[in-house]
Amino acid sequence: MNTTPIDIIAWFAYLLSAVMFVMGLHYMNSPKTARKGNFISAAGMVVAVVMAFVKLFITGFENAIAIWLLIAGIIIGAVAGVASAKRVKMTDMPQLVSVFNTVGGGAAALVALNDILAGEGTPSIVVLITAGLGVMIGSVTFTGSLIAAGKLQGVKWVRNLSLPGKSFWNILFIVLMVASFVLLCVFPQQRLLWAILTTVFALCYGLVFVIPIGGADMPVVISVLNACTGTAVAMSGLAIDNVALIIAGALVGSAGVTLSVLMSKAMN
Numbered sequence: 001m002n003t004t005p006i007d008i009i010a011w012f013a014y015l016l017s018a019v020m021f022v023m024g025l026h027y028m029n030s031p032k033t034a035r036k037g038n039f040i041s042a043a044g045m046v047v048a049v050v051m052a053f054v055k056l057f058i059t060g061f062e063n064a065i066a067i068w069l070l071i072a073g074i075i076i077g078a079v080a081g082v083a084s085a086k087r088v089k090m091t092d093m094p095q096l097v098s099v100f101n102t103v104g105g106g107a108a109a110l111v112a113l114n115d116i117l118a119g120e121g122t123p124s125i126v127v128l129i130t131a132g133l134g135v136m137i138g139s140v141t142f143t144g145s146l147i148a149a150g151k152l153q154g155v156k157w158v159r160n161l162s163l164p165g166k167s168f169w170n171i172l173f174i175v176l177m178v179a180s181f182v183l184l185c186v187f188p189q190q191r192l193l194w195a196i197l198t199t200v201f202a203l204c205y206g207l208v209f210v211i212p213i214g215g216a217d218m219p220v221v222i223s224v225l226n227a228c229t230g231t232a233v234a235m236s237g238l239a240i241d242n243v244a245l246i247i248a249g250a251l252v253g254s255a256g257v258t259l260s261v262l263m264s265k266a267m268n
Contacts, residue, residue: 006055006059009051013047013051017044019044021045021251023040024042025037025041049074053070101141101145101225101229102142102149104141104233108138108249109135109139109232111239111240112133113195115239116128122188125188128184128188128191129185131235131236131239132181132184132185134232134235134236134239137202138202138232140202141206141229142203143204144225145206145225162211170208176201177198180201210225219263223260223263229252230250230253230254230255233253234248234249234253
């Protein structure tokens, strides 16, 4: 009932971005068209970001400093992304993908965490569930991808990490993580405590999940974590009601799962 013309325009712009994401993913099926697919997907993200800024300036914003921080973040991220992509060797591409997973998972977790803590009043159960899942999955991806990148890069202290009793630690942190997430949904009045505990336990689980895995299996782990990044982004999109994030995250998540299954079968 409160839909404005700019909301409708933004919805169609995000829909266009989603279509471009799907087209880009389709073109990546072949090495001959993969570059075109990358370009189309990147263009779709540009459309989404520009539309978000246009809507922000039309509807207004409370703090001008936030806008400058957003612009600074985009510039820094773009420069870092271009520089690293140009300098990295093709043989080191898995490490770069893992670092990108780290950034994506961490960003999704922060967005979801902000949606839980920053709003006025008690968040709805839908927000608590979707944002809580975003925090959990994004945090696991963050630490897990860091360890995966370090192992593939051959960082000595990361490569030499070991974890006695790995099954015990995996089960322990899964139970703690899920329990704190459930308590976050049951007792939203204490959401600061349970959100922090969920984040900490998820970060720890990301570590104990990846540390015991050998370097030969690390590409499959990175693919799994890539799927987790997409799922975390989709959960964050559900929490903030952003259709572009929902569709982009779902695409990355489903593609990552498919790739992980294919790689696991190929590697027996």
